[in-house]
Amino acid sequence: MQTNLAEFMRSTPDGDEAERILRKCVHCGFCTATCPTYQLLGDELDGPRGRIYLIKQMVEGAPVTRSTQQHLDRCLTCRSCESTCPSGVQYGRLVEIGRKHVEQTVPRTLAQRVLRRALATVLPQPTLFAPMYLVGLRFRRVLPRKLRDKLPARRAAGVRPTRSHPRKMLMLDGCVQPSMMPNINTATARVFDALGVQLVSAPSAGCCGALRLHLSYEDEALEDMRRNIDAWWPHIEAGVEAIVMNASGCGATVREYGHLLRNDPLYAAKARRISELTRDVCEILPGFETELAERATERGARRDLHVVAYHPPCTLQHGQQVRGSVENLLAGLGVEVRLPADSHLCCGSAGTYSILQPGLSYRLRDQKLGKLAATEPQAIVSGNIGCLAHLQSGTSKPVMHWIELVDRMIS
Known part of the structure; x- marks a missing residue:
């Protein structure tokens, strides 16, 4: 697809990447067949192909409207379209560029700003989320449905193993998982302990950055990533074999650290190494099938x-x-x-x-x-x-x- 970037996008990292991605798209429409929102709404602009058109128009300087914002907000960023695309269009990266520009251009309502700021502040910080989650459980019956459904009953954490093993891997505990479903982490540690592998957690590591990134708080998301790299790096230098992810949402983001921090001279090389070491737990356990x-x-x-x-x-x-x-x-x-x-x-x-x-x-x-x-x-x-x-x-x-x-x- 031929693209003529507007002056404000030319020779910028986002502009260069958007142009490269847009030029791959041939608008074949295969992506619409696997887009959940297009299947529900039947609107071309609520499918990947239509959203790509909207993003193309905005990077070429066309006015950005609240309608544009709405169509991009409705995207789940599930990236099913990427699995379908025969041309290898990296839609997920393109829509983040589009959303960032929309956030800078179209003012949100006060209610939207407050809600998004609250989500980006509370959820990534366990010290804030944990007590609020417990309070939420106490008053769950009177909460709005969309919040009530986000507060499942807390499950028992179980016992985390304390044995040391020569083989060691890092594990990201996550931000909401330790409060809501702590047994996921302890179960993961128990399985690896039974196989002779010690899972190590870095206490200062926190949210992977996905939540703030997808809410278009990019600078804060990158700081989350840098903090994690700093927390993990001594363990990497000590020779851990991998960084284990038992939340695929976190894993998908951490695997993008190398790309997201590619322009940071202090962190680019370390971020690439972090991405190389990151594995979902389902990729590691097949090595222990017997x-x-x-x-x-x-x-x-x-x-x-x-x-x-x-x-x-x-x-x-x-x-x-x-x-x-x-x-x-x-x-x-x-x-x-x-x-x-x-x-x-x-x-x-x-x-x-x-x-x-x-x-x-x-x-x-x-x-x-x-x-x-x-x-x-x-x-x-x-x-x-x-x-x-x-x-x-x-x-x-x-x-x-x-x-x-x-x-x-x-x-």
Whole structure:
């Protein structure tokens, strides 16, 4: 696609990247077939191709309107379109550039500004989120539905192993996960401990930066990333084998550190190394298949879940392009894994999307739950805390991280 950048975009990092991405798009329309919002709304401007047109117009200097803002806000950034695109258009990166320009151009209402600022302030900081989460649970019944559904009952944390092993890997505990679903981290640590690997957490590491980045607080997001790099770097120099992610939303972002900090002379090289070391937990455990199978066999009498429905998070299957690992791993342990119809489509969580766009989010959730239920599972498993909380809010069926199931089978 031919593009003529406006003066304000020429010779800038965002302008150069936008032009490179736009030139790859041939407007074939394959992306619309896998776009959740286009499927719901049927509006060209609520699909990837239409949004690309809007972004092209704005980087060429066309006026940016509140309508443009609305169409970009409705995008889940699920990146399903990237998996479909035959031309390799990096839509996720392009829409972030477009959103940043819109934020700088179109003033938001006071209510929107307050809500977005609150989300970007509270959620990434455990010291703020944890007490507010407990207060929210106490008054859950009187909260608006879109907030109530974001407050699932707190699950027991379980016991985190304390043994030391020669093999060590880093793990990002996350920002909301330790408060809402702490057993995900402890279960992950227990599984790795059983396999002779010690998972190390850096106390000063915090939010991966995804939340603020997607809300267009880019400078704050980059500071989150720099803080994490500083926290992890001594461990990397000491020889940790990998950085383990059990929240695919965080993993997708940390894998982008090298790109996002490419223009920072102090952090560019370190950020690239961080991205190279980052792996979702489902990419690491297949290297221990024999050990896992042996332990599962030994404890087979304790297995209580035989059939599960698996929801592949968008940030794993589209953002990181990792598919099949969870299904194969669980199948190797004797669990029947059933994928729902349209498993490539988003559940509607998408970080803060379910709060900012509740109408679309709930429609997508209910569609997803209907298709998951059609597989007649004993439980639903996934690999991202946002998906887990969102799905659990609409069903009485048990919803858990798949690593918790592995932990139950081998511990």
